Amino acid sequence: MNREVNIKVLLASRPIGYPTEKDFTIVESEIPTVKEGQLLVKTDWLSLDPYMRGRMNNVKSYAPSVEIGDVMVGGAVGTIVESRTPLFSVGEIIEGSFGWQSYAVLDGVGLRKVNPALGPIQSSIGILGMPGLTAYFGFLDVCEPKPGDTVVVSAASGAVGQVVGQIAKIMGCRVIGTSGTDEKVRFIVDELGFDLGINYKKENMGISLDSACPDGIDIYFDNVGGFVTDEVIKRINTGARIAICGQVSQYNVTEPELGPRNLFHLTKSQAKMEGFLIYSYEGRYEEGLYRLSNWIKEGKLKYKEDIVEGIRNAPQTFIGMLNGKNLGKTLIKLS
Numbered sequence: 001m002n003r004e005v006n007i008k009v010l011l012a013s014r015p016i017g018y019p020t021e022k023d024f025t026i027v028e029s030e031i032p033t034v035k036e037g038q039l040l041v042k043t044d045w046l047s048l049d050p051y052m053r054g055r056m057n058n059v060k061s062y063a064p065s066v067e068i069g070d071v072m073v074g075g076a077v078g079t080i081v082e083s084r085t086p087l088f089s090v091g092e093i094i095e096g097s098f099g100w101q102s103y104a105v106l107d108g109v110g111l112r113k114v115n116p117a118l119g120p121i122q123s124s125i126g127i128l129g130m131p132g133l134t135a136y137f138g139f140l141d142v143c144e145p146k147p148g149d150t151v152v153v154s155a156a157s158g159a160v161g162q163v164v165g166q167i168a169k170i171m172g173c174r175v176i177g178t179s180g181t182d183e184k185v186r187f188i189v190d191e192l193g194f195d196l197g198i199n200y201k202k203e204n205m206g207i208s209l210d211s212a213c214p215d216g217i218d219i220y221f222d223n224v225g226g227f228v229t230d231e232v233i234k235r236i237n238t239g240a241r242i243a244i245c246g247q248v249s250q251y252n253v254t255e256p257e258l259g260p261r262n263l264f265h266l267t268k269s270q271a272k273m274e275g276f277l278i279y280s281y282e283g284r285y286e287e288g289l290y291r292l293s294n295w296i297k298e299g300k301l302k303y304k305e306d307i308v309e310g311i312r313n314a315p316q317t318f319i320g321m322l323n324g325k326n327l328g329k330t331l332i333k334l335s
């Protein structure tokens with residue numbers, strides 16, 4: 001008979017450049033015991049996100065680093081299998097930061113109960129969770145869209161980007177997405193209804209943007225930074241809004257790239273560039289979840305997941321996501 005164990009993915013070393021599988025160790029341990037006030041959750045789904053790359057570094061940031069030998073940080077959704085707190089019951093589904101492991105003992109702080117009637121439970125770490133809410137607040141609050149605006153979104157087929165583009169369409173905007181493969185470009189245009197897609201790895205960004213946005217760009221939702229962003233900034237319109245959601249092109253560089261030297265375009269066009277973190281919208285999550293789930297029910301919002309089975313595959317799947325191998329939200333299915 002197979003004895004159930006806790007399978008954990010630990011940070012083994014701090015990567016230089018892109019992480020490799022050697023930067024992770026997979027270990028098995030006893031399923032942890034639960035003390036008074038705690039609960040034991042069995043992880044059903046693990047979310048893999050670009051921010052985790054930053055946590056592998058030993059630098060001061062908005063969130064603490066993972067220490068060498070610690071379980072990798074990560075959002076997850078799972079089923080409570082033991083509870084010694086009156087706040088949670090066995091069988092309830094919860095979402096929180098359990099890390100890359102098949103079981104976790106938690107003290108109940110920072111957990112959200114998931115209603116399985118609202119949709120597949122993994123949507124609580126996808127479209128109805130952190131990435132969906134990032135798209136919702138980042139686009140609607142920071143970018144303040146108006147009907148007829150020309151919107152560019154980078155990493156457009158990914159967890160955040162695919163939602164941003166569709167919300168932009170719902171708001172009556174014209175939407176252009178940038179992605180790293182022809183398959184991704186076809187996906188955002190043919191399946192998600194973007195007006196145009198640009199393969200930034202194949203096309204000349206300047207020429208393609210000129211042709212896609214003959215009247216300039218009113219909104220840029222930036223997930224990537226780097227040369228894609230440089231070319232967009234040159235084409236922003238008067239009063240444009242730029243949301244700096246992430247800069248994934250910079251997360252694995254060993255030498256920092258030069259910062260943007262073209263910011264005078266913001267002066268000339270009296271444009272706004274604003275960074276944001278989804279956590280600052282915590283008090284308004286219910287609003288975002290309500291509207292996102294309504295758009296899904298109305299058939300206005302679709303969502304693609306890229307699912308890999310097995311916690312042992314988390315390191316290679318994470319590395320693949322940072323290299324653009326994912327199409328949609330990257331998830332590990334555990335059970």
Ligand code: NAP
Binds near residue numbers: 181245250276278326
């Ligand atoms: P994702 O788009 O699902 O996956 C990452 C994608 O980044 C890859 O598929 C790849 O797509 C693209 N990429 C990788 N290297 C690149 C490069 N050098 N240049 C351009 N694109 C590159 O990830 P996500 O979860 O939706 O996150 C998107 C961005 O949002 C990230 O920057 C993340 O850090 C940020 N984020 C911010 C917040 C916040 O609170 N501000 C919250 C969540 C996420 P291609 O094949 O298209 O290159």
